[in-house]
Amino acid sequence: MIASGWTLRRTGSLVERNARIYRRSLSPVLASLLEPVLYLVSIGFGVGRLVGKVPGIDVRYAAFVAPAILATTAMNAAFNQMTFVVFTRMKTDRTYDAIVPTPLSIADIALGEVVSAVLSSLLPSVGFVLVMLALGLVVSPGILLTIPAALLVGYAFGGAGLAVTTYLRDFSDFQLIQLVMLPMFLFATTFYPLSVYPGWARPVVEILPLYQSIQLLREPALGIFHWNIAVAVLYLAAVGSFGLALATRRLSRQLLA
Amino acid sequence: MSGRLLVEARGLTKTYRARKGVPPFRAVDGIDFELGRGEVFGFLGPNGAGKSSTMRMLGAISPVSTGTLRVLGMDPAHEGPEIRSRIGVVPQDDCLDRELTVRENLFVYGRYFGLAKNVIRDRIVGLLAFAQLEEKADAQVETLSGGMRRRLTIARSLINEPEILLLDEPTTGLDPQARHVLWDRLYRLKRDGVTLIITTHYMDEAEQLCDRLAVMDAGRIVAEGSPRELIDAHVTREVLELRFQPDVHAEVAERLRAAELGERIEVLPDRVVVYADDGEVALVAVHEMSLSPITALVRRATLEDVFLKLTGRSLVD
The missing domain is CATH 3.30.70.980 (YebC, transcriptional regulation domain)
Structure with missing residues:
Protein backbone atom coordinates (compact mmCIF):
# COMPACT_ATOMS: atom_id res chain seq x y z
CA MET A 1 0.00 0.00 0.00
CA ILE A 2 1.32 3.40 -0.91
CA ALA A 3 -0.50 5.10 1.97
CA SER A 4 1.89 5.39 4.85
CA GLY A 5 1.52 6.82 8.33
CA TRP A 6 1.30 10.45 9.29
CA THR A 7 3.94 12.84 10.53
CA LEU A 8 3.43 16.02 12.52
CA ARG A 9 5.26 18.14 9.94
CA ARG A 10 3.36 16.87 6.92
CA THR A 11 -0.03 16.94 8.66
CA GLY A 12 0.78 20.41 9.98
CA SER A 13 1.40 21.72 6.47
CA LEU A 14 -2.19 20.94 5.49
CA VAL A 15 -3.54 22.50 8.69
CA GLU A 16 -1.47 25.56 7.85
CA ARG A 17 -2.99 25.71 4.38
CA ASN A 18 -6.53 25.46 5.70
CA ALA A 19 -5.84 28.09 8.38
CA ARG A 20 -4.57 30.41 5.66
CA ILE A 21 -7.83 30.04 3.75
CA TYR A 22 -9.94 30.17 6.91
CA ARG A 23 -8.42 33.38 8.18
CA ARG A 24 -9.05 35.20 4.93
CA SER A 25 -12.47 36.16 6.17
CA LEU A 26 -14.23 36.29 9.50
CA SER A 27 -17.69 35.95 8.00
CA PRO A 28 -17.88 32.12 8.29
CA VAL A 29 -17.13 32.46 12.01
CA LEU A 30 -19.81 35.09 12.45
CA ALA A 31 -22.23 33.03 10.37
CA SER A 32 -21.68 29.93 12.47
CA LEU A 33 -22.25 32.07 15.57
CA LEU A 34 -25.44 33.70 14.35
CA GLU A 35 -27.61 30.59 14.29
CA PRO A 36 -26.85 29.41 17.84
CA VAL A 37 -27.33 32.92 19.23
CA LEU A 38 -30.75 33.09 17.55
CA TYR A 39 -31.70 29.76 19.13
CA LEU A 40 -30.47 30.93 22.50
CA VAL A 41 -32.44 34.15 22.37
CA SER A 42 -35.67 32.74 20.92
CA ILE A 43 -35.89 29.48 22.82
CA GLY A 44 -33.62 30.12 25.81
CA PHE A 45 -35.19 33.45 26.69
CA GLY A 46 -38.46 33.39 24.75
CA VAL A 47 -39.70 29.90 25.52
CA GLY A 48 -37.74 30.06 28.79
CA ARG A 49 -40.10 32.73 30.08
CA LEU A 50 -42.91 30.15 29.97
CA VAL A 51 -40.77 27.30 31.31
CA GLY A 52 -39.24 28.89 34.36
CA LYS A 53 -36.85 26.36 35.81
CA VAL A 54 -35.90 22.87 34.78
CA PRO A 55 -36.91 20.40 37.51
CA GLY A 56 -33.97 19.38 39.66
CA ILE A 57 -31.63 22.04 38.32
CA ASP A 58 -31.46 25.33 40.08
CA VAL A 59 -30.77 27.65 37.12
CA ARG A 60 -32.92 29.62 34.72
CA TYR A 61 -33.96 27.83 31.55
CA ALA A 62 -31.68 29.84 29.24
CA ALA A 63 -28.65 28.80 31.32
CA PHE A 64 -29.75 25.17 30.96
CA VAL A 65 -30.13 25.42 27.20
CA ALA A 66 -26.99 27.47 26.47
CA PRO A 67 -24.33 24.74 26.99
CA ALA A 68 -26.31 22.39 24.74
CA ILE A 69 -26.41 25.01 22.02
CA LEU A 70 -22.68 25.50 22.55
CA ALA A 71 -22.18 21.77 21.94
CA THR A 72 -24.29 22.05 18.78
CA THR A 73 -22.21 25.01 17.64
CA ALA A 74 -18.97 23.04 17.97
CA MET A 75 -20.59 20.08 16.25
CA ASN A 76 -21.86 22.08 13.29
CA ALA A 77 -18.63 24.02 12.78
CA ALA A 78 -16.57 20.83 12.57
CA PHE A 79 -19.15 18.71 10.78
CA ASN A 80 -19.94 21.26 8.07
CA GLN A 81 -16.24 21.79 7.50
CA MET A 82 -15.67 18.05 7.02
CA THR A 83 -18.72 17.44 4.85
CA PHE A 84 -19.58 20.42 2.68
CA VAL A 85 -16.13 22.01 2.52
CA VAL A 86 -14.21 18.75 2.06
CA PHE A 87 -16.69 17.46 -0.51
CA THR A 88 -16.25 20.66 -2.50
CA ARG A 89 -12.49 20.22 -2.28
CA MET A 90 -12.80 16.66 -3.53
CA LYS A 91 -15.26 17.15 -6.36
CA THR A 92 -15.12 20.77 -7.47
CA ASP A 93 -11.72 22.18 -6.51
CA ARG A 94 -9.83 18.87 -6.89
CA THR A 95 -7.61 20.08 -4.05
CA TYR A 96 -6.41 16.62 -3.12
CA ASP A 97 -5.35 15.81 -6.68
CA ALA A 98 -2.70 18.48 -6.20
CA ILE A 99 -1.71 17.18 -2.77
CA VAL A 100 -1.35 13.44 -3.38
CA PRO A 101 1.73 13.96 -5.61
CA THR A 102 3.49 15.66 -2.67
CA PRO A 103 5.07 13.75 0.23
CA LEU A 104 1.80 13.95 2.18
CA SER A 105 0.19 10.55 2.76
CA ILE A 106 -3.55 9.96 2.86
CA ALA A 107 -3.22 9.65 6.64
CA ASP A 108 -1.66 13.13 6.69
CA ILE A 109 -4.51 14.50 4.59
CA ALA A 110 -7.29 12.92 6.66
CA LEU A 111 -5.75 13.88 9.98
CA GLY A 112 -4.88 17.35 8.72
CA GLU A 113 -8.48 17.94 7.72
CA VAL A 114 -9.86 16.70 11.04
CA VAL A 115 -7.41 18.85 13.00
CA SER A 116 -8.51 21.79 10.86
CA ALA A 117 -12.11 20.96 11.71
CA VAL A 118 -11.30 20.92 15.43
CA LEU A 119 -9.58 24.29 15.14
CA SER A 120 -12.46 25.74 13.14
CA SER A 121 -14.85 24.81 15.96
CA LEU A 122 -12.70 26.73 18.45
CA LEU A 123 -13.52 30.28 17.39
CA PRO A 124 -17.33 29.94 17.25
CA SER A 125 -17.23 28.10 20.60
CA VAL A 126 -15.23 30.81 22.32
CA GLY A 127 -17.48 33.38 20.70
CA PHE A 128 -20.58 31.65 22.01
CA VAL A 129 -19.17 31.44 25.56
CA LEU A 130 -18.55 35.19 25.41
CA VAL A 131 -22.16 35.70 24.35
CA MET A 132 -23.26 33.55 27.30
CA LEU A 133 -21.11 35.66 29.59
CA ALA A 134 -22.59 38.87 28.22
CA LEU A 135 -26.13 37.56 28.72
CA GLY A 136 -25.41 36.49 32.28
CA LEU A 137 -25.72 32.77 31.55
CA VAL A 138 -22.38 31.71 33.02
CA VAL A 139 -23.21 30.16 36.36
CA SER A 140 -20.07 28.20 37.26
CA PRO A 141 -16.30 28.40 36.69
CA GLY A 142 -16.84 24.97 35.14
CA ILE A 143 -17.57 26.94 31.97
CA LEU A 144 -13.81 26.93 31.36
CA LEU A 145 -13.98 23.18 30.79
CA THR A 146 -16.46 23.66 27.99
CA ILE A 147 -13.76 24.94 25.64
CA PRO A 148 -11.58 21.79 25.65
CA ALA A 149 -14.82 19.81 25.69
CA ALA A 150 -16.00 21.67 22.57
CA LEU A 151 -12.72 20.73 20.87
CA LEU A 152 -13.40 17.07 21.63
CA VAL A 153 -16.90 17.48 20.19
CA GLY A 154 -15.22 18.98 17.12
CA TYR A 155 -12.95 15.95 16.88
CA ALA A 156 -15.84 13.49 17.15
CA PHE A 157 -17.95 15.20 14.50
CA GLY A 158 -14.94 16.10 12.37
CA GLY A 159 -13.86 12.46 12.13
CA ALA A 160 -17.43 11.25 11.63
CA GLY A 161 -18.12 13.96 9.06
CA LEU A 162 -15.04 13.10 7.02
CA ALA A 163 -16.07 9.45 6.97
CA VAL A 164 -19.60 10.40 5.88
CA THR A 165 -18.17 12.54 3.08
CA THR A 166 -16.40 9.55 1.55
CA TYR A 167 -19.84 7.99 0.97
CA LEU A 168 -21.44 11.04 -0.67
CA ARG A 169 -22.20 10.83 -4.37
CA ASP A 170 -23.30 14.37 -5.19
CA PHE A 171 -24.47 17.55 -3.54
CA SER A 172 -28.08 16.36 -3.27
CA ASP A 173 -26.91 13.78 -0.71
CA PHE A 174 -26.52 16.65 1.75
CA GLN A 175 -30.29 16.52 2.19
CA LEU A 176 -29.92 13.01 3.60
CA ILE A 177 -27.39 14.34 6.08
CA GLN A 178 -29.88 16.98 7.20
CA LEU A 179 -32.40 14.20 7.69
CA VAL A 180 -30.14 12.82 10.43
CA MET A 181 -28.63 15.99 11.83
CA LEU A 182 -31.84 17.97 12.37
CA PRO A 183 -33.69 15.33 14.42
CA MET A 184 -30.54 14.69 16.42
CA PHE A 185 -30.32 18.40 17.20
CA LEU A 186 -33.95 18.51 18.31
CA PHE A 187 -34.08 15.29 20.32
CA ALA A 188 -30.64 14.97 21.93
CA THR A 189 -31.86 16.74 25.12
CA THR A 190 -30.88 20.13 23.73
CA PHE A 191 -34.02 21.80 25.05
CA TYR A 192 -35.13 19.50 27.89
CA PRO A 193 -33.58 16.89 30.18
CA LEU A 194 -33.42 13.16 29.48
CA SER A 195 -36.05 12.57 32.21
CA VAL A 196 -38.71 13.81 29.78
CA TYR A 197 -38.38 10.56 27.80
CA PRO A 198 -40.01 7.27 28.84
CA GLY A 199 -37.56 4.68 30.13
CA TRP A 200 -37.36 2.65 26.92
CA ALA A 201 -36.47 5.68 24.79
CA ARG A 202 -33.60 6.85 26.96
CA PRO A 203 -30.90 4.44 25.71
CA VAL A 204 -31.76 5.43 22.15
CA VAL A 205 -31.15 9.08 23.00
CA GLU A 206 -28.06 8.32 25.09
CA ILE A 207 -26.35 6.66 22.16
CA LEU A 208 -26.53 9.83 20.06
CA PRO A 209 -23.11 11.49 19.79
CA LEU A 210 -24.77 14.88 20.28
CA TYR A 211 -26.34 13.68 23.53
CA GLN A 212 -22.90 12.69 24.81
CA SER A 213 -21.54 16.04 23.63
CA ILE A 214 -24.26 17.92 25.48
CA GLN A 215 -23.61 15.91 28.63
CA LEU A 216 -19.92 16.70 28.38
CA LEU A 217 -20.56 20.46 28.22
CA ARG A 218 -23.73 20.98 30.21
CA GLU A 219 -22.75 19.41 33.51
CA PRO A 220 -19.47 21.33 34.00
CA ALA A 221 -21.12 24.52 32.75
CA LEU A 222 -23.77 24.12 35.45
CA GLY A 223 -21.18 23.26 38.08
CA ILE A 224 -22.05 19.56 38.18
CA PHE A 225 -19.04 17.27 38.23
CA HIS A 226 -19.84 13.60 37.88
CA TRP A 227 -17.82 10.58 36.80
CA ASN A 228 -20.17 9.88 33.86
CA ILE A 229 -18.36 12.67 32.01
CA ALA A 230 -15.57 10.12 31.48
CA VAL A 231 -18.04 8.00 29.51
CA ALA A 232 -18.78 10.94 27.23
CA VAL A 233 -15.06 11.66 26.77
CA LEU A 234 -14.28 8.07 25.80
CA TYR A 235 -17.34 7.78 23.61
CA LEU A 236 -16.60 10.95 21.65
CA ALA A 237 -12.91 10.11 21.30
CA ALA A 238 -13.91 6.72 19.93
CA VAL A 239 -16.42 8.19 17.45
CA GLY A 240 -13.82 10.66 16.15
CA SER A 241 -11.06 8.06 15.89
CA PHE A 242 -13.28 5.51 14.22
CA GLY A 243 -14.45 8.10 11.70
CA LEU A 244 -10.88 9.19 11.03
CA ALA A 245 -9.67 5.62 10.50
CA LEU A 246 -12.57 4.76 8.22
CA ALA A 247 -12.12 7.97 6.24
CA THR A 248 -8.38 7.32 5.81
CA ARG A 249 -9.07 3.85 4.53
CA ARG A 250 -11.71 4.95 2.08
CA LEU A 251 -9.81 8.01 0.88
CA SER A 252 -6.81 5.79 0.13
CA ARG A 253 -8.94 3.81 -2.25
CA GLN A 254 -10.57 6.87 -3.77
CA LEU A 255 -7.51 9.07 -4.21
CA LEU A 256 -4.81 6.49 -4.97
CA ALA A 257 -6.72 4.10 -7.27
CA MET B 1 20.45 -0.86 -11.15
CA SER B 2 22.98 1.58 -12.54
CA GLY B 3 23.20 5.03 -10.95
CA ARG B 4 22.65 6.73 -14.28
CA LEU B 5 19.06 5.57 -14.64
CA LEU B 6 16.43 7.68 -12.94
CA VAL B 7 13.53 5.42 -13.88
CA GLU B 8 13.48 1.76 -14.74
CA ALA B 9 10.26 -0.11 -15.52
CA ARG B 10 9.99 -3.82 -16.39
CA GLY B 11 6.75 -5.51 -17.40
CA LEU B 12 4.76 -2.76 -15.73
CA THR B 13 0.99 -3.26 -15.62
CA LYS B 14 -1.91 -1.39 -14.08
CA THR B 15 -5.25 -3.09 -13.65
CA TYR B 16 -8.17 -1.23 -12.10
CA ARG B 17 -10.40 -3.39 -9.96
CA ALA B 18 -13.94 -4.15 -11.06
CA ARG B 19 -16.55 -1.82 -9.64
CA LYS B 20 -20.32 -1.78 -9.77
CA GLY B 21 -21.20 -2.36 -13.41
CA VAL B 22 -17.62 -1.81 -14.56
CA PRO B 23 -15.46 -4.86 -15.32
CA PRO B 24 -11.79 -4.85 -14.30
CA PHE B 25 -9.74 -2.81 -16.71
CA ARG B 26 -6.08 -3.18 -17.65
CA ALA B 27 -4.94 0.37 -18.45
CA VAL B 28 -1.23 -0.43 -18.73
CA ASP B 29 -0.36 -3.79 -20.20
CA GLY B 30 3.27 -4.75 -19.60
CA ILE B 31 5.53 -1.87 -20.57
CA ASP B 32 9.32 -1.55 -20.29
CA PHE B 33 11.26 1.67 -20.40
CA GLU B 34 14.12 3.47 -18.80
CA LEU B 35 15.07 7.06 -18.39
CA GLY B 36 18.45 8.71 -17.92
CA ARG B 37 19.31 11.98 -16.22
CA GLY B 38 18.66 15.11 -18.28
CA GLU B 39 16.50 13.33 -20.85
CA VAL B 40 13.16 14.56 -22.08
CA PHE B 41 11.03 11.48 -22.51
CA GLY B 42 7.55 11.49 -23.96
CA PHE B 43 4.60 9.14 -23.94
CA LEU B 44 2.66 9.78 -27.13
CA GLY B 45 -0.75 8.27 -27.61
CA PRO B 46 -4.48 8.98 -27.83
CA ASN B 47 -6.75 9.39 -24.82
CA GLY B 48 -7.11 6.08 -23.01
CA ALA B 49 -3.74 4.72 -24.18
CA GLY B 50 -2.56 4.32 -20.56
CA LYS B 51 -0.33 7.40 -20.41
CA SER B 52 -1.88 8.96 -17.32
CA SER B 53 -1.97 5.64 -15.46
CA THR B 54 1.71 5.22 -16.19
CA MET B 55 2.41 8.72 -14.91
CA ARG B 56 0.50 8.07 -11.69
CA MET B 57 2.58 4.96 -11.05
CA LEU B 58 5.77 6.89 -11.77
CA GLY B 59 4.66 9.57 -9.33
CA ALA B 60 4.17 6.99 -6.56
CA ILE B 61 0.49 7.92 -6.41
CA SER B 62 -1.03 4.77 -7.82
CA PRO B 63 0.18 1.29 -6.82
CA VAL B 64 1.82 -0.89 -9.47
CA SER B 65 -0.29 -3.96 -10.27
CA THR B 66 2.49 -6.23 -11.54
CA GLY B 67 6.02 -5.78 -12.82
CA THR B 68 8.82 -3.77 -11.29
CA LEU B 69 9.31 -0.05 -11.12
CA ARG B 70 12.25 1.85 -9.66
CA VAL B 71 12.13 5.63 -9.45
CA LEU B 72 15.34 7.36 -8.35
CA GLY B 73 16.50 3.92 -7.31
CA MET B 74 13.55 3.45 -4.94
CA ASP B 75 10.45 1.29 -4.86
CA PRO B 76 7.25 3.38 -4.99
CA ALA B 77 5.38 0.79 -2.91
CA HIS B 78 7.63 1.34 0.09
CA GLU B 79 9.27 4.71 -0.37
CA GLY B 80 6.37 6.78 -1.74
CA PRO B 81 6.84 9.92 0.37
CA GLU B 82 10.61 9.88 -0.25
CA ILE B 83 10.12 9.58 -4.03
CA ARG B 84 7.42 12.22 -4.07
CA SER B 85 9.66 14.63 -2.17
CA ARG B 86 12.19 14.49 -5.01
CA ILE B 87 9.94 14.70 -8.07
CA GLY B 88 7.53 17.32 -9.40
CA VAL B 89 4.10 16.62 -10.88
CA VAL B 90 2.04 18.80 -13.20
CA PRO B 91 -1.38 17.13 -13.25
CA GLN B 92 -3.76 17.35 -16.18
CA ASP B 93 -6.06 19.69 -14.27
CA ASP B 94 -4.34 22.58 -12.56
CA CYS B 95 -6.03 21.98 -9.17
CA LEU B 96 -4.77 25.29 -7.84
CA ASP B 97 -6.01 26.77 -4.56
CA ARG B 98 -8.45 29.25 -6.01
CA GLU B 99 -9.06 31.02 -2.71
CA LEU B 100 -5.37 31.92 -2.49
CA THR B 101 -3.07 34.26 -4.39
CA VAL B 102 -0.38 33.16 -6.83
CA ARG B 103 2.33 33.64 -4.22
CA GLU B 104 0.34 31.83 -1.54
CA ASN B 105 -0.21 28.87 -3.85
CA LEU B 106 3.52 28.46 -4.21
CA PHE B 107 4.09 28.99 -0.51
CA VAL B 108 1.49 26.47 0.62
CA TYR B 109 2.85 23.90 -1.82
CA GLY B 110 6.39 24.36 -0.58
CA ARG B 111 5.19 23.66 2.95
CA TYR B 112 3.87 20.25 1.83
CA PHE B 113 7.49 19.41 1.03
CA GLY B 114 8.61 20.47 4.49
CA LEU B 115 10.61 23.41 3.20
CA ALA B 116 11.48 26.21 5.61
CA LYS B 117 9.53 29.43 5.13
CA ASN B 118 12.57 31.53 4.17
CA VAL B 119 13.72 28.91 1.66
CA ILE B 120 10.29 28.96 0.03
CA ARG B 121 10.23 32.78 -0.06
CA ASP B 122 13.61 32.80 -1.83
CA ARG B 123 12.52 30.20 -4.38
CA ILE B 124 9.22 31.99 -5.06
CA VAL B 125 11.16 34.99 -6.43
CA GLY B 126 12.84 32.82 -9.06
CA LEU B 127 9.73 30.80 -9.84
CA LEU B 128 7.56 33.87 -10.39
CA ALA B 129 10.15 35.12 -12.89
CA PHE B 130 10.32 31.72 -14.58
CA ALA B 131 6.53 31.56 -14.89
CA GLN B 132 6.37 35.22 -16.02
CA LEU B 133 3.90 35.90 -13.24
CA GLU B 134 5.76 38.57 -11.27
CA GLU B 135 3.07 41.14 -11.89
CA LYS B 136 0.39 38.68 -10.84
CA ALA B 137 2.15 37.57 -7.65
CA ASP B 138 -0.53 38.90 -5.34
CA ALA B 139 -3.49 38.32 -7.62
CA GLN B 140 -6.13 35.72 -6.83
CA VAL B 141 -5.76 32.60 -8.96
CA GLU B 142 -9.37 33.16 -10.04
CA THR B 143 -8.27 36.17 -12.12
CA LEU B 144 -5.57 34.34 -14.14
CA SER B 145 -5.92 33.19 -17.74
CA GLY B 146 -5.66 29.51 -18.62
CA GLY B 147 -2.07 29.88 -19.80
CA MET B 148 -1.08 31.72 -16.62
CA ARG B 149 -2.65 29.04 -14.45
CA ARG B 150 -0.76 26.40 -16.35
CA ARG B 151 2.53 28.23 -15.85
CA LEU B 152 1.72 28.65 -12.17
CA THR B 153 1.06 24.90 -11.93
CA ILE B 154 4.46 24.24 -13.48
CA ALA B 155 6.15 26.74 -11.15
CA ARG B 156 4.40 25.06 -8.23
CA SER B 157 5.74 21.67 -9.27
CA LEU B 158 9.29 23.09 -9.22
CA ILE B 159 9.13 24.41 -5.65
CA ASN B 160 11.04 21.37 -4.31
CA GLU B 161 13.67 21.56 -7.09
CA PRO B 162 12.66 18.14 -8.38
CA GLU B 163 15.05 15.73 -10.08
CA ILE B 164 12.29 14.52 -12.40
CA LEU B 165 9.33 16.56 -13.57
CA LEU B 166 6.22 14.69 -14.72
CA LEU B 167 3.92 16.66 -17.01
CA ASP B 168 0.59 15.11 -17.95
CA GLU B 169 -0.81 16.72 -21.12
CA PRO B 170 0.85 20.06 -20.33
CA THR B 171 -0.73 22.11 -23.13
CA THR B 172 -4.12 20.48 -23.55
CA GLY B 173 -6.81 23.13 -23.60
CA LEU B 174 -4.46 26.07 -24.22
CA ASP B 175 -4.69 28.42 -27.18
CA PRO B 176 -1.78 28.31 -29.68
CA GLN B 177 -0.02 31.37 -28.31
CA ALA B 178 -0.18 30.11 -24.72
CA ARG B 179 1.18 26.75 -25.90
CA HIS B 180 4.22 28.40 -27.46
CA VAL B 181 4.92 30.39 -24.29
CA LEU B 182 4.69 27.15 -22.32
CA TRP B 183 6.96 25.24 -24.69
CA ASP B 184 9.51 28.02 -24.32
CA ARG B 185 9.41 27.55 -20.53
CA LEU B 186 9.85 23.79 -20.90
CA TYR B 187 12.85 24.32 -23.22
CA ARG B 188 14.43 26.38 -20.48
CA LEU B 189 13.96 23.57 -17.99
CA LYS B 190 15.47 21.14 -20.48
CA ARG B 191 18.42 23.47 -21.00
CA ASP B 192 18.88 23.68 -17.24
CA GLY B 193 19.20 19.89 -17.15
CA VAL B 194 15.85 19.02 -15.56
CA THR B 195 14.70 15.52 -16.53
CA LEU B 196 11.21 15.72 -18.00
CA ILE B 197 8.60 13.06 -18.66
CA ILE B 198 5.73 14.35 -20.77
CA THR B 199 2.52 12.75 -21.96
CA THR B 200 0.82 14.24 -24.94
CA HIS B 201 -1.47 13.47 -27.80
CA TYR B 202 -0.06 16.35 -29.83
CA MET B 203 2.57 15.13 -32.24
CA ASP B 204 4.06 18.59 -32.73
CA GLU B 205 4.61 18.85 -29.01
CA ALA B 206 6.25 15.42 -28.87
CA GLU B 207 8.39 16.22 -31.89
CA GLN B 208 9.62 19.54 -30.58
CA LEU B 209 10.21 18.74 -26.94
CA CYS B 210 11.17 15.09 -26.62
CA ASP B 211 14.56 13.48 -27.06
CA ARG B 212 12.96 10.07 -26.95
CA LEU B 213 9.40 8.87 -27.32
CA ALA B 214 7.35 5.85 -26.47
CA VAL B 215 4.30 5.55 -28.70
CA MET B 216 1.49 4.05 -26.62
CA ASP B 217 -1.69 2.39 -27.73
CA ALA B 218 -4.14 0.33 -25.66
CA GLY B 219 -1.78 0.09 -22.69
CA ARG B 220 1.27 -1.04 -24.65
CA ILE B 221 4.36 0.66 -26.04
CA VAL B 222 4.16 -0.01 -29.78
CA ALA B 223 7.37 1.81 -30.75
CA GLU B 224 10.18 3.68 -29.10
CA GLY B 225 12.95 6.00 -30.27
CA SER B 226 13.75 9.62 -31.07
CA PRO B 227 11.13 11.43 -33.16
CA ARG B 228 13.50 11.25 -36.17
CA GLU B 229 14.20 7.54 -35.68
CA LEU B 230 10.51 6.74 -35.42
CA ILE B 231 9.71 8.60 -38.62
CA ASP B 232 12.62 7.01 -40.48
CA ALA B 233 11.78 3.53 -39.27
CA HIS B 234 8.04 3.54 -39.84
CA VAL B 235 7.10 5.94 -42.61
Missing part, protein backbone atom coordinates in the same frame (compact mmCIF):
# COMPACT_ATOMS: atom_id res chain seq x y z
CA THR B 236 8.47 7.44 -45.82
CA ARG B 237 10.26 10.77 -45.89
CA GLU B 238 7.35 12.61 -47.48
CA VAL B 239 3.60 12.39 -47.60
CA LEU B 240 1.18 13.41 -50.33
CA GLU B 241 -2.29 14.34 -49.13
CA LEU B 242 -5.05 14.34 -51.71
CA ARG B 243 -8.56 15.62 -51.20
CA PHE B 244 -11.37 14.55 -53.52
CA GLN B 245 -15.13 14.42 -53.07
CA PRO B 246 -15.35 12.17 -49.99
CA ASP B 247 -17.50 9.52 -51.73
CA VAL B 248 -14.78 8.72 -54.27
CA HIS B 249 -11.88 8.35 -51.77
CA ALA B 250 -12.06 4.55 -51.57
CA GLU B 251 -12.26 4.17 -55.32
CA VAL B 252 -9.32 6.58 -55.88
CA ALA B 253 -7.25 4.70 -53.30
CA GLU B 254 -7.87 1.46 -55.20
CA ARG B 255 -6.64 2.99 -58.41
CA LEU B 256 -3.54 4.43 -56.71
CA ARG B 257 -2.76 1.06 -55.15
CA ALA B 258 -3.21 -0.67 -58.49
CA ALA B 259 -0.73 1.80 -60.00
CA GLU B 260 1.68 0.94 -57.15
CA LEU B 261 2.02 4.59 -56.27
CA GLY B 262 4.20 5.27 -53.19
CA GLU B 263 4.85 2.71 -50.46
CA ARG B 264 1.46 2.82 -48.82
CA ILE B 265 -1.96 4.42 -49.25
CA GLU B 266 -4.25 5.32 -46.34
CA VAL B 267 -7.83 6.51 -46.60
CA LEU B 268 -8.90 8.97 -43.90
CA PRO B 269 -12.40 10.41 -43.60
CA ASP B 270 -11.43 13.65 -45.34
CA ARG B 271 -8.44 12.70 -47.51
CA VAL B 272 -6.32 10.05 -49.18
CA VAL B 273 -2.74 9.87 -47.90
CA VAL B 274 0.09 8.58 -50.12
CA TYR B 275 3.37 7.66 -48.43
CA ALA B 276 6.21 8.26 -50.86
CA ASP B 277 9.85 9.25 -50.50
CA ASP B 278 9.32 11.96 -53.09
CA GLY B 279 5.88 13.53 -52.82
CA GLU B 280 6.22 15.75 -55.91
CA VAL B 281 7.02 12.77 -58.11
CA ALA B 282 3.99 10.97 -56.70
CA LEU B 283 1.83 14.02 -57.39
CA VAL B 284 2.98 14.13 -61.03
CA ALA B 285 2.04 10.45 -61.29
CA VAL B 286 -1.40 11.21 -59.89
CA HIS B 287 -1.97 13.88 -62.53
CA GLU B 288 -0.73 11.50 -65.24
CA MET B 289 -3.47 9.09 -64.16
CA SER B 290 -5.84 11.97 -65.06
CA LEU B 291 -7.07 12.20 -61.48
CA SER B 292 -7.84 15.76 -60.44
CA PRO B 293 -7.85 16.21 -56.68
CA ILE B 294 -9.60 19.27 -55.21
CA THR B 295 -6.45 19.95 -53.19
CA ALA B 296 -3.04 18.28 -53.10
CA LEU B 297 -0.38 18.83 -50.45
CA VAL B 298 3.15 17.48 -50.19
CA ARG B 299 4.62 17.58 -46.68
CA ARG B 300 7.27 15.90 -44.58
CA ALA B 301 6.15 12.83 -42.66
CA THR B 302 5.35 13.43 -38.97
CA LEU B 303 4.76 11.39 -35.85
CA GLU B 304 1.07 11.55 -36.68
CA ASP B 305 1.85 9.35 -39.69
CA VAL B 306 3.91 7.02 -37.53
CA PHE B 307 1.00 6.63 -35.19
CA LEU B 308 -1.44 6.03 -38.04
CA LYS B 309 0.85 3.37 -39.47
CA LEU B 310 1.37 1.61 -36.14
CA THR B 311 -2.20 1.64 -34.87
CA GLY B 312 -4.38 2.30 -37.90
CA ARG B 313 -5.93 5.27 -36.06
CA SER B 314 -5.22 8.98 -35.77
CA LEU B 315 -3.97 10.50 -32.53
CA VAL B 316 -6.75 13.01 -32.02
CA ASP B 317 -10.19 11.53 -32.50
